[in-house]
Amino acid sequence: MRGVSIIGIGTTPFGVLEGLGLKAMAIQAANQALADAGLDRKEIEALYVGNFISGVLTGQETIAPQIGDLLGLRKDIPCTKVEGACCSGGIALRHAHSLIASGQAQFVLAVGVEKMTHASTEKNTEGLATAMDHDSEGRTGLTFPGFFALVANRHMHEFGTTAEHLALVSLKNHDNSANNPRARFRKKVAIEKIRESKMVADPLRLYDCCPISDGAAAVVLCPTEIARRFNPNPVEIMGTAQSTGYTTLYDTPNPVTLDATVIAGKKAFEMAGITPEDVDVVELHDCFTIAEIVDSEDLGFFAKGRGGFAVAEGLTRVGGKVPINPSGGLISKGHPVGATGIGQVYEVVRQLRGTHENQVRDAEIALTHNLGATGQVVTVNIFRRAS
Amino acid sequence: MKVGEMTVPVLRCSGCGAPAIPPRYVCGACGGTGFAQDRLGAQATIHSYTVVRVAPEAFQADVPYTVLLVDLAPGLRVTARLAGDKGGEGLSIGQALKFERVDDRGVYWFRAA
Numbered sequence: 418m419r420g421v422s423i424i425g426i427g428t429t430p431f432g433v434l435e436g437l438g439l440k441a442m443a444i445q446a447a448n449q450a451l452a453d454a455g456l457d458r459k460e461i462e463a464l465y466v467g468n469f470i471s472g473v474l475t476g477q478e479t480i481a482p483q484i485g486d487l488l489g490l491r492k493d494i495p496c497t498k499v500e501g502a503c504c505s506g507g508i509a510l511r512h513a514h515s516l517i518a519s520g521q522a523q524f525v526l527a528v529g530v531e532k533m534t535h536a537s538t539e540k541n542t543e544g545l546a547t548a549m550d551h552d553s554e555g556r557t558g559l560t561f562p563g564f565f566a567l568v569a570n571r572h573m574h575e576f577g578t579t580a581e582h583l584a585l586v587s588l589k590n591h592d593n594s595a596n597n598p599r600a601r602f603r604k605k606v607a608i609e610k611i612r613e614s615k616m617v618a619d620p621l622r623l624y625d626c627c628p629i630s631d632g633a634a635a636v637v638l639c640p641t642e643i644a645r646r647f648n649p650n651p652v653e654i655m656g657t658a659q660s661t662g663y664t665t666l667y668d669t670p671n672p673v674t675l676d677a678t679v680i681a682g683k684k685a686f687e688m689a690g691i692t693p694e695d696v697d698v699v700e701l702h703d704c705f706t707i708a709e710i711v712d713s714e715d716l717g718f719f720a721k722g723r724g725g726f727a728v729a730e731g732l733t734r735v736g737g738k739v740p741i742n743p744s745g746g747l748i749s750k751g752h753p754v755g756a757t758g759i760g761q762v763y764e765v766v767r768q769l770r771g772t773h774e775n776q777v778r779d780a781e782i783a784l785t786h787n788l789g790a791t792g793q794v795v796t797v798n799i800f801r802r803a804s
Numbered sequence: 805m806k807v808g809e810m811t812v813p814v815l816r817c818s819g820c821g822a823p824a825i826p827p828r829y830v831c832g833a834c835g836g837t838g839f840a841q842d843r844l845g846a847q848a849t850i851h852s853y854t855v856v857r858v859a860p861e862a863f864q865a866d867v868p869y870t871v872l873l874v875d876l877a878p879g880l881r882v883t884a885r886l887a888g889d890k891g892g893e894g895l896s897i898g899q900a901l902k903f904e905r906v907d908d909r910g911v912y913w914f915r916a917a
Contacts (some may be wrong), residue, residue, distance in 0.1 A: 439876070446914075505860075509841060539861050542859075542860045542861075543860050543861065546860050552910075553825065553826075553827060553910070554883045555881050556867060556909045556910060557871055557884060557885050557911050558859060558860075558862075558863040558866060558871065558885070559856070559871045559883060560856055560858065560859060560860065562858065563854050563856045563871050564857075566854035567852040567854050567871065567873050567883075568852070570852045570853060570897065571851065571852040571856060571873075571897070572911065574852070574897045615857075616855075617856050617857055617858045618854045618857060618858070619854050619855045619857075620854075621854075642907045665883060666873060666883055667825060667874075667881040667882050668832070668860065668881075670879075672851070672852060672873065677868065703839050709827050729883075751877070751885060780875050
């Protein structure tokens with residue numbers, strides 16, 4: 418396997434992008450990534466599009482060849498959509514990486530995209546809920562907030578995690594996104610407003626949940642050995658892993674841990690040859706505040722049960738021991754489902770180039786964690802700035 | 805099985821006898837693919853619970869409703885609904901439950917004991 422690096426990044430803002438359709442967003446992000454790489458689009462040898470529910474929400478399927486055609490890519494290359502609910506973007510990146518690492522391609526484009534805000538809340542809830550297992554757990558009326566609320570209540574029971582810990586995750590992520598021009602929420606929020614927001618699924622309130630959003634993000638990848646020809650600051654993928662979790666919470670051995678995160682994390686760290694202590698900045702899958710706490714433990718940044726306390730001690734803020742979600746995360750940057758995994762990569766590449774609005778000082782190594790559905794699929798990627 | 809002890813419908817692996825919540829296609833314990841309907845003597849307790857207050861359209865009429873994660877036996881849990889639900893009031897983790905029924909959609913229902 419040869420080394421693979423990112424030489425171009427592009428994105429739309431995440432939020433309510435009125436008048437901008439699914440394909441228009443994808444093409445905007447992709448054009449930006451190609452320009453950033455200084456690469457002729459006719460050099461691209463494969464396109465992977467991460468997208469979850471374009472069929473349900475926009476009535477449009479077969480979006481990868483359509484995006485490839487409309488983007489002006491060559492006709493002798495594969496354009497493929499990959500889907501793993503909220504992890505679709507992370508999966509797209511991994512496919513792009515594999516194709517280059519194995520020597521089958523030089524230049525690959527990975528795009529993540531989702532259009533959501535034109536549809537009603539009911540339609541979005543219905544669309545998102547298609548990732549539950551509708552032969553079992555989905556039939557009980559368990560929602561995604563409900564799933565993570567079950568995890569939260571058990572976590573609180575076993576470890577003394579509190580509602581205040583959850584609120585502090587939301588507070589931090591809103592503080593971070595206030596500086597991020599790509600974020601859906603640009604205003605800091607008072608802790609009282611978070612504490613008193615509407616209950617969605619006890620103990621999770623509105624501010625514990627990520628907002629539906631529109632958005633797209635794109636990256637251009639190539640072999641590390643030629644990356645400097647295109648970019649003075651390439652970012653190498655040191656480790657990458659994808660794992661499979663349990664379909665239901667009742668089959669999850671210990672519902673305070675999402676096993677797919679533990680497995681993908683271990684594999685990615687092993688491939689990168691580093692440990693969690695070596696990571697300077699993290700963008701992880703905070704679809705709900707409790708998810709940020711659980712993920713931070715499952716990835717090995719904190720001992721199981723200590724994630725909430727770490728937030729309260731300020732360890733996850735920029736300047737803390739492990740800065741988590743300086744972009745604002747899904748909670749406050751927004752969660753255009755299929756775009757999120759690539760959006761996280763966009764954010765950490767800016768960190769490793771030293772050009773992020775919430776820059777972590779001297780960041781050299783970054784990690785992204787993207788989780789699909791009820792932890793059914795997880796990707797973890799570890800990145801290093803070229804020395 | 806003692807008289808009066810609660811039993812819960814499960815699938816039973818024809819190979820190793822491990823119980824499972826349906827649907828199950830491959831036994832998690834032995835990899836077997838044959839299952840028979842059976843009942844399991846269970847002591848049901850709450851592993852976790854939540855009250856769903858924002859629901860998809862199909863469940864709007866039930867809001868607010870409680871979803872339970874129920875411990876049935878070592879290594880066996882089921883996600884279920886609470887019968888006689890008062891918006892989740894008075895529930896706690898570890899609390900004993902009584903099995904009520906499996907409805908025609910395959911959903912397990914329990915009641916506070």
